[in-house]
Amino acid sequence: MNEILYKLYNGDYDPEQEPDEEWQNISQRLLELGGKIQDTMGLAFLDQWSNVQVEANDWRCCRCYQAGFCLGARLMLDVLTPS
Numbered sequence: 001m002n003e004i005l006y007k008l009y010n011g012d013y014d015p016e017q018e019p020d021e022e023w024q025n026i027s028q029r030l031l032e033l034g035g036k037i038q039d040t041m042g043l044a045f046l047d048q049w050s051n052v053q054v055e056a057n058d059w060r061c062c063r064c065y066q067a068g069f070c071l072g073a074r075l076m077l078d079v080l081t082p083s
Helices: 003-010 021-041 043-080
Strands: none
Touching: 021 043
16 A cells, blocks of 8 residues: 555644745744734733633644645546547
């Protein structure tokens, strides 16, 4: 069986790559800004804001995954459909 199909079937496929330097820079900026938000608005506000950000990112990642899967299926159908 194709390794990727096996990983998908077992829920072991992780589409994310290892963090690169660009992601590390972005993460560092987020931490710095989070500290400023906490200093200005307080920890309770920062926690609430962070929780909503996590929900939004989870929703968006799921939608991107679904759209990518559908695009892949459409590409395969297009290639396999005689013109």
